[in-house]
Amino acid sequence: MRTVFSKSPSPARTTPPPSPPRQTFSESLMDEDIEVAQSIITKWDSSNSSSYRNIDYLFSPENRHEVKQYLNSIKQLQRAMQHFVSENPMAEKLVRAQNLMQTAMKRLQKEFYQILKSNRDHLDPESVSSHSSSRASPSRSSVSDFEDESEYESRHENEAISEMERASTAAMADLRTIADCMISAGYTKECIKIYKIIRKSIIDEALYHLGVERLTLSQLQKMDWEVLEIKIKSWLNSVKVAVKTLFYGERILCDQVFSAPSLRESCFSEISRDGALALLGFPENVAKCKKTPEKMFRILDLYEAISDLWPEIESIFIFESTSAVRQTAVNSLVKLGEAARAMITEFETAIQKDTSKAPVQGGGIHPLTRYVMNYITLLTDYSGILSDIVAHWPLTVPSPLPESYFGSPDANESITSPVSVRLAWLILLTLCKLDGKAELYKDVALSYLFLANNLQYIVRKVRTSNLRFLLGDDWVAKHEAKVQQYAANYERMGWSKVLASVPADQTAAIPVDLVKDHFIRFNAAFEETYKKQSCWIIPEAKLRERIKLSLEKRVAPVYEEFYNNYGGVELRKQTWNESIVRFAPEDLRNYMSDLFNGSSSSGSVSSNSSHGGRSH
Missing domain, CATH: 1.20.1280.170 (Exocyst complex component Exo70)
Structure with missing residues (x-):
C-alpha cells in the first residue's frame, strides 16, 4: 500500500518544440496543383533524350485526353507560381515549380518541332493557301478546344473537309495551342526560334526548287542574252507560284499559329523577307542591263508579272517590317518602265537611222517594213501595261512631218490614247523612211508599186491584229485609200507608153x-x-x-x-x-x-502564134 500511495519524485519539465505554421487553404491547393503537375509532367519528361527523335510524342491522335491534362497541369503550375511569387518569392516550392515549368517547356519545344517537321506536307504553303482562313481559324479549332475525339471527327465529316485539309487544320491548331502555352509561360523566344528556323529553311528550299536564284547585277550583266533570257523565263514561271502560293501560304500559317500580331509580323518577316527580296529584286537588275529593242518583250513580261501580282504583294507584305519587299517591287516596276521607254526610243532611232541602200527586188516588201510591223504587232499584246509605261511620256516630234504622210500622228481624232499615238508615230516614221527608199528605184512606176506593196503590208498587219483597235477604222480606211492612190500612179506611169x-x-x-x-x-x-x-x-x-x-x-x-x-x-x-x-x-x-508573180523565166513575149500570141 505504501508503495502504491507513496509519491515518486517529479521529473524535470522540458519546453515542447514549436509547431509548424498552419497552411492556408489556398496554399494547400497550390501544393496539390504542383503535385499533380509533377506527376503528369514527369511522365512525359524526355530530358534524358538529347534528340527530338526516338521519343513518344504527346501530341498524337491517341493522346488527345492526355494533351488536355498536360496543358491543364501547366496552367495550374502557372497559377501556383504566381501565388508563391506574390506570397514568398524565396519559397522552396517556387523553385520546384520553376524547374517543373522548364521541364514542361522543353517537352513542348520538342512537340512543337516535331509537329512542324512531321507535317511538312500538310503545312506546305500550297496546302495552307488552298483552304480558306475561316476553316483554318484556330478559334474554331477542335484541337484547341479539345472536345471529344468523336465530336472532332463528326464535325469534320459533316463539313466534308478533305483528309489533307483536316490534317493541315489539326496541325495548325496544335501549333497554336503550344505557342499560346509557351508564350503565356514566358518562353516566347524559344518558341519562335524553332518556328523561324524550320519555316525559313522550308521557304528557302521551295524557292530553290522553283528556280529562284540570288543573282547580283554584276552576274547578270556578264551573261549572254540567251542565258539571261532563260533565267527570265524561269523567273516568270516561278513568280506567280512564289507569291500566290508560297508567301501567301506562309503568311496564313503565321496568322494561324500566333495570336499576337507582333509575333505574326516578326516571324513572317524574318522567314520570308530575304527570299522575297531576291525574287522581286531580279527584274530590277535585269532592267539595269544593256538595253536593246530585241529585249523589249522580256522586259514587258517582267513588268506585267509584277504589275499583275502587285495587289497580292501589297496585301501579303503589308507589315512595316516587310516594307522593303513592297519597295523592291515598286523599284522593279519603275526601272522596267524606264528600260521599256529607253528601248522604244532606241527602236525609233533605229528606224530613222536605217541606211540600207539596195532596192528590194521587184518592188517587194522591204525588210524594214517587216521588222517594224512585226515588232509593233507584238507590242500590241502588251497594250495594257504599255499604257502605264507611256502614260506620262509625251511624244516629241523632232522635225515637221511631210504633208504627204497625213500630218502629225495625232491628227486623226480617233487616235487619242498615249499608246495609240506612240504606235502611229512609229508607223509614220517607217512610212517616211520607205518614201525615201522608193527613190532608189530608177523606174518611177516601180517606186509606186514598191510603196503600194509596203503600205498594203502595213495595213494588213493593222487590220489583222490588235493595232486595228488601237488605231481605229478611220486610220485603216485612210491608208487603204493611199494604197489605191499608189496603185493608180503605178498603172498610169507604168503603162502610159503602151496606151x-x-x-x-x-x-x-x-x-x-x-x-x-x-x-x-x-x-x-x-x-x-x-x-x-x-x-x-x-x-x-x-x-x-x-x-x-x-x-x-x-x-x-x-x-x-x-x-x-x-x-x-x-x-x-x-x-x-x-x-x-x-x-x-x-x-x-x-x-x-502572168504579171506580178515574180516567176517569169524569160521576161519576153513570143512572136510565134497564129495571132501573134504566146507560145505555151
Missing part, C-alpha cells in the same frame, strides 16, 4: 501606113513593158488581183477596139499582117495575167 501607142480617136479614118505604125509602136511598148515588169511582184494576192483587173480594164478594151477596127479588116489585105498584128486581145490578157 499612148493606140490612137486616141479610133472613130476617125486612119491611113494604113499609120495603122501599121501604131501596131508597131504598140508591139514594142507592150514587149518592153512586159519584159520589164515580168519580174515585178505584188506579194499580197488581193492587191495583185485588183491591180491585174484594173490594168486589164484599162489596157485591153482600148487595144481590142483598135484591133477590131483595123487589125482584122484593113491589115488582112496586107501580106505582112502577122508580122504587124502580133497580139490578139485574148493574148494580151493572157500576158497580163
Whole structure:
C-alpha cells in the first residue's frame, strides 16, 4: 500500500518544440496543383533524350485526353507560381515549380518541332493557301478546344473537309495551342526560334526548287542574252507560284499559329523577307542591263508579272517590317518602265537611222517594213501595261512631218490614247523612211508599186491584229485609200507608153501606113513593158488581183477596139499582117495575167502564134 500511495519524485519539465505554421487553404491547393503537375509532367519528361527523335510524342491522335491534362497541369503550375511569387518569392516550392515549368517547356519545344517537321506536307504553303482562313481559324479549332475525339471527327465529316485539309487544320491548331502555352509561360523566344528556323529553311528550299536564284547585277550583266533570257523565263514561271502560293501560304500559317500580331509580323518577316527580296529584286537588275529593242518583250513580261501580282504583294507584305519587299517591287516596276521607254526610243532611232541602200527586188516588201510591223504587232499584246509605261511620256516630234504622210500622228481624232499615238508615230516614221527608199528605184512606176506593196503590208498587219483597235477604222480606211492612190500612179506611169501607142480617136479614118505604125509602136511598148515588169511582184494576192483587173480594164478594151477596127479588116489585105498584128486581145490578157508573180523565166513575149500570141 505504501508503495502504491507513496509519491515518486517529479521529473524535470522540458519546453515542447514549436509547431509548424498552419497552411492556408489556398496554399494547400497550390501544393496539390504542383503535385499533380509533377506527376503528369514527369511522365512525359524526355530530358534524358538529347534528340527530338526516338521519343513518344504527346501530341498524337491517341493522346488527345492526355494533351488536355498536360496543358491543364501547366496552367495550374502557372497559377501556383504566381501565388508563391506574390506570397514568398524565396519559397522552396517556387523553385520546384520553376524547374517543373522548364521541364514542361522543353517537352513542348520538342512537340512543337516535331509537329512542324512531321507535317511538312500538310503545312506546305500550297496546302495552307488552298483552304480558306475561316476553316483554318484556330478559334474554331477542335484541337484547341479539345472536345471529344468523336465530336472532332463528326464535325469534320459533316463539313466534308478533305483528309489533307483536316490534317493541315489539326496541325495548325496544335501549333497554336503550344505557342499560346509557351508564350503565356514566358518562353516566347524559344518558341519562335524553332518556328523561324524550320519555316525559313522550308521557304528557302521551295524557292530553290522553283528556280529562284540570288543573282547580283554584276552576274547578270556578264551573261549572254540567251542565258539571261532563260533565267527570265524561269523567273516568270516561278513568280506567280512564289507569291500566290508560297508567301501567301506562309503568311496564313503565321496568322494561324500566333495570336499576337507582333509575333505574326516578326516571324513572317524574318522567314520570308530575304527570299522575297531576291525574287522581286531580279527584274530590277535585269532592267539595269544593256538595253536593246530585241529585249523589249522580256522586259514587258517582267513588268506585267509584277504589275499583275502587285495587289497580292501589297496585301501579303503589308507589315512595316516587310516594307522593303513592297519597295523592291515598286523599284522593279519603275526601272522596267524606264528600260521599256529607253528601248522604244532606241527602236525609233533605229528606224530613222536605217541606211540600207539596195532596192528590194521587184518592188517587194522591204525588210524594214517587216521588222517594224512585226515588232509593233507584238507590242500590241502588251497594250495594257504599255499604257502605264507611256502614260506620262509625251511624244516629241523632232522635225515637221511631210504633208504627204497625213500630218502629225495625232491628227486623226480617233487616235487619242498615249499608246495609240506612240504606235502611229512609229508607223509614220517607217512610212517616211520607205518614201525615201522608193527613190532608189530608177523606174518611177516601180517606186509606186514598191510603196503600194509596203503600205498594203502595213495595213494588213493593222487590220489583222490588235493595232486595228488601237488605231481605229478611220486610220485603216485612210491608208487603204493611199494604197489605191499608189496603185493608180503605178498603172498610169507604168503603162502610159503602151496606151499612148493606140490612137486616141479610133472613130476617125486612119491611113494604113499609120495603122501599121501604131501596131508597131504598140508591139514594142507592150514587149518592153512586159519584159520589164515580168519580174515585178505584188506579194499580197488581193492587191495583185485588183491591180491585174484594173490594168486589164484599162489596157485591153482600148487595144481590142483598135484591133477590131483595123487589125482584122484593113491589115488582112496586107501580106505582112502577122508580122504587124502580133497580139490578139485574148493574148494580151493572157500576158497580163502572168504579171506580178515574180516567176517569169524569160521576161519576153513570143512572136510565134497564129495571132501573134504566146507560145505555151
